[in-house]
Amino acid sequence: MNAPTPFPNSAPTQIAFHRTELNAILSLYGRFVAAGEWRDYGISHLKEVAVFSVFRRTAEHPMYRIEKRPSLRMKQGQYVVIGMEGRILKRGNDLRQVLRVLERKLIRAID
Template sequence: MNAPTPFPGRPDPDDRITFDRTELGLILTLYGRMVAAGEWRDYGMSFLKEVAIFSVFRRTAEHPVYRIEKRPRLRARQGQYAVIGMDGQILKRGQDLRAVLRVLERKLIRAVGD
């Protein structure tokens, strides 16, 4: 007999998609550089059944400026990683997280160069 779920209606934590240590390291390194440049101020993470999301905010309590998503089910098709803009437009998608994050690195170079 299975034990009852401690929080009915919530997904089982074992069923959620997460970022592994390496992926999170890449994302947080970029995040730290963008914070130092004054571009970003806050972040949030969501781990759901089909997607892990790292949301980036320019100010607290607003809509995310960017979302970095991991969707393993898309691994064989478009690639499991995506950077999505505030308007929902996919800025970059692919298999290699480092390559996908380069779309945001270019924005860092412009911010520092201005």
């Protein structure tokens, strides 16, 4: 007889970035820091979304927000990059593909 699973319908209490996701984001972040474009970041792990915010200066609003919303995985894609003005720049289920919208900005910043 199979033992019952404790709390079978319990959802995680908060959404978080996995180590591989953070590696991809921090790799991009490091390249922007080296180029002198970005200076600070913040990470929020909330009930429905995990957010990586990028700042030019600490006291400002974030320049970009990289969000993970697993509830949208089957609809629009769980990853999204949002600009300072709130406009969605790229959305999808492949984080590296979504981050490419920011990599294009890095190429222009270095030129």
